[in-house]
Amino acid sequence: METRELADTSIPASTIAGEAAALGAPGEPEGAPSAVPSVSVVVPAMNEADNIGWVLQSIPLWVQEVILVDGDSTDATIDVAREQWPELTVLNQQGKGKGAALRQGFASASCDFVVMIDADGSMDPGEIDRYVAPLFEDECDLVKGSRWMCGGGSEDITPLRKLGNKMLLGLVNRTCKTEFTELCYGYMAIRRSCFERMQLTADGFEIETQMVVHAVKAGLRVGEVASMEAPRRCGTSNLHPVRDGVRILSTVASGLRHGPCPPQAPALPSMGARPKATIGQVDPLEMGR
Numbered sequence: 054m055e056t057r058e059l060a061d062t063s064i065p066a067s068t069i070a071g072e073a074a075a076l077g078a079p080g081e082p083e084g085a086p087s088a089v090p091s092v093s094v095v096v097p098a099m100n101e102a103d104n105i106g107w108v109l110q111s112i113p114l115w116v117q118e119v120i121l122v123d124g125d126s127t128d129a130t131i132d133v134a135r136e137q138w139p140e141l142t143v144l145n146q147q148g149k150g151k152g153a154a155l156r157q158g159f160a161s162a163s164c165d166f167v168v169m170i171d172a173d174g175s176m177d178p179g180e181i182d183r184y185v186a187p188l189f190e191d192e193c194d195l196v197k198g199s200r201w202m203c204g205g206g207s208e209d210i211t212p213l214r215k216l217g218n219k220m221l222l223g224l225v226n227r228t229c230k231t232e233f234t235e236l237c238y239g240y241m242a243i244r245r246s247c248f249e250r251m252q253l254t255a256d257g258f259e260i261e262t263q264m265v266v267h268a269v270k271a272g273l274r275v276g277e278v279a280s281m282e283a284p285r286r287c288g289t290s291n292l293h294p295v296r297d298g299v300r301i302l303s304t305v306a307s308g309l310r311h312g313p314c315p316p317q318a319p320a321l322p323s324m325g326a327r328p329k330a331t332i333g334q335v336d337p338l339e340m341g342r
């Protein structure tokens with residue numbers, strides 16, 4: 054595989070936090086300088102009462118909008134969430150599955166950039182500025198987290214999921230002529246104006262893969278930033294590796310059926326506050342933990 058040295062094109066996280074802080078507290082965007090883009094966070098949640106409090110209290114205060122899409126939780130998820138973020142928008146999920154929840158959240162988001170993050174505490178909201186920075190700098194349209202880049206990692210992934218991720222990643226990289234280091238990871242930031250071009254339809258956990266494949270096929274600029282995945286704080290996973298793996302595979306296949314992928318921009322940026330990474334030298338199976 055071709056190896057490309059990636060420039061560290063990040064801007065300091067403090068720049069975003071500092072400029073966005075001028076927007077004021079959540080729900081109070083008045084007086085915002087129009088040049089500073091705004092950020093929505095979409096959180097799909099199903100019975101995450103023991104985790105959602107930590108997630109919401111860790112979201113930077115300069116985020117303007119937080120949308121929780123609730124999958125018919127039977128516990129206190131919504132109450133705990135509202136307590137933590139009073140201006141929270143709560144949507145009752147219409148369809149079924151994480152993908153349906155996310156699509157509903159994306160459709161209702163109103164800010165310039167939209168960040169998606171899980172409600173189980175496995176993704177650190179403190180990384181949000183790293184995801185948003187390349188959008189802010191107009192280097193990317195979609196920024197996806199990677200647990201396998203230099204500076205990333207996972208304390209959560211099982212050997213079976215690791216293998217599945219590697220095989221699906223290889224398939225996407227070969228057919229899309231990309232050099233991604235990650236595929237099935239649900240921490241991303243997207244320029245809201247790009248959703249229309251992505252034409253998302255996935256209902257389940259295959260949504261993340263569909264976002265990546267459709268973004269590439271739509272000619273969007275896709276970049277990766279290093280991310281650290283912790284184990285979910287409490288509770289059990291909703292993902293079934295075999296069932297959802299098959300759905301992901303069929304998503305890749307149908308995404309690729311409709312013609313070739315356009316070439317990616319020459320510099321797939323590596324961004325964020327982490328050290329420089331070299332895509333192509335990282336073996337996903339060897340990294341993490």
Ligand SMILES: Nc1nc2c(ncn2[C@@H]2O[C@H](COP(=O)(O)OP(=O)(O)OP(=O)(O)O)[C@@H](O)[C@H]2O)c(=O)[nH]1
Nearest residue numbers: 097098099123124150151154171172285290291292
């Ligand atoms: N609204 C909604 N949220 C869901 C649904 N399924 C999963 N989620 C949420 O999507 C996120 C990811 O689901 P997880 O069950 O943690 O899946 P996972 O991260 O692959 O599994 P673990 O690594 O074991 O945590 C969590 O915030 C879930 O609460 C659903 O059908 N509806």
Ligand SMILES: [Mg+2]
Nearest residue numbers: 171173175285
């Ligand atoms: Mg999880």
